[in-house]
Amino acid sequence: MNKLMPRNKSKKPAQVAASAPAPAGKKKAEPVSRSIAEWVFNIIILVFATSMIAQPFVIPTGSMEDNLLVGDHLIVDRMAYAPPGSISEHLLPYQPVKRGDIIVFRYPPNIKEDYVKRVIGIPGDRIHMVDKHVFLNGKKLDEPYTFHKSPYIDPYRDNFPGATNRPLLPAALDMLEHHVVNGEVVVPPDHYFAMGDNRDDSSDSRYWGFVPSENIKGKPLLIYWSYEAPTEDLVDYNLRHFVDLAQHFFTKTRWRRTFMLIHG
Numbered sequence: 035m036n037k038l039m040p041r042n043k044s045k046k047p048a049q050v051a052a053s054a055p056a057p058a059g060k061k062k063a064e065p066v067s068r069s070i071a072e073w074v075f076n077i078i079i080l081v082f083a084t085s086m087i088a089q090p091f092v093i094p095t096g097s098m099e100d101n102l103l104v105g106d107h108l109i110v111d112r113m114a115y116a117p118p119g120s121i122s123e124h125l126l127p128y129q130p131v132k133r134g135d136i137i138v139f140r141y142p143p144n145i146k147e148d149y150v151k152r153v154i155g156i157p158g159d160r161i162h163m164v165d166k167h168v169f170l171n172g173k174k175l176d177e178p179y180t181f182h183k184s185p186y187i188d189p190y191r192d193n194f195p196g197a198t199n200r201p202l203l204p205a206a207l208d209m210l211e212h213h214v215v216n217g218e219v220v221v222p223p224d225h226y227f228a229m230g231d232n233r234d235d236s237s238d239s240r241y242w243g244f245v246p247s248e249n250i251k252g253k254p255l256l257i258y259w260s261y262e263a264p265t266e267d268l269v270d271y272n273l274r275h276f277v278d279l280a281q282h283f284f285t286k287t288r289w290r291r292t293f294m295l296i297h298g
């Protein structure tokens with residue numbers, strides 16, 4: 035302590051030195067920089083936590099109509115299907131993927147794209163279709179959520195797996211070659227068979243194969259906003275889309291769908 039005491043025994047100089055204020059610029063710089071750093075840190079944590087728990091998603095195509103419409107903006111629960119740990123399984127509502135669940139997943143042929151479909155078959159299930167009707171493990175499936183908008187029967191689409199003259203992706207060809215038993219597709223372990231509710235106009239597992247479990251990102255919870263817009267504007271937000279929003283936000287917003295819950 036003695037080393038911190040001034041050599042001059044006079045109290046006045048010591049009092050003057052102690053009470054002399056720091057330069058104004060230096061005194062203000064530290065709190066401002068610290069405050070900015072704290073805000074930046076908090077924003078980073080918020081964005082990271084939000085992206086890990088929930089994620090916005092927009093429906094760009096009509097494959098899930100009329101349940102999910104083009105222009106529906108969804109909140110996706112990314113924790114629903116996360117693999118539970120020894121402690122977290124008792125704290126968070128983890129659940130296995132079930133038949134009938136609507137899922138958001140990375141499109142297997144191009145994982146940079148996200149798709150939304152309904153799970154029809156889980157590992158071990160046997161699936162085939164007869165005249166647009168799905169048969170699951172030998173029984174006709176009751177599907178009140180489906181819509182059929184095409185009056186004709188397509189040999190492959192509606193009597194799956196059947197003969198087709200249309201090109202299929204390699205994963206679909208592999209599915210037909212290695213996972214068909216007695217005229218039924220058998221879903222392999224850690225994979226799922228997914229289809230769109232707009233059954234006659236859906237690019238789904240019939241055409242590009244199974245959904246690997248690691249591709250599943252989560253399940254949609256609710257529609258937080260729905261806006262009537264063409265697919266090309268939703269896939270790539272262009273200037274035309276922003277002009278359209280400025281002109282027609284109130285008239286093209288589907289207000290009745292705001293905060294609508296999504297049920298599997």
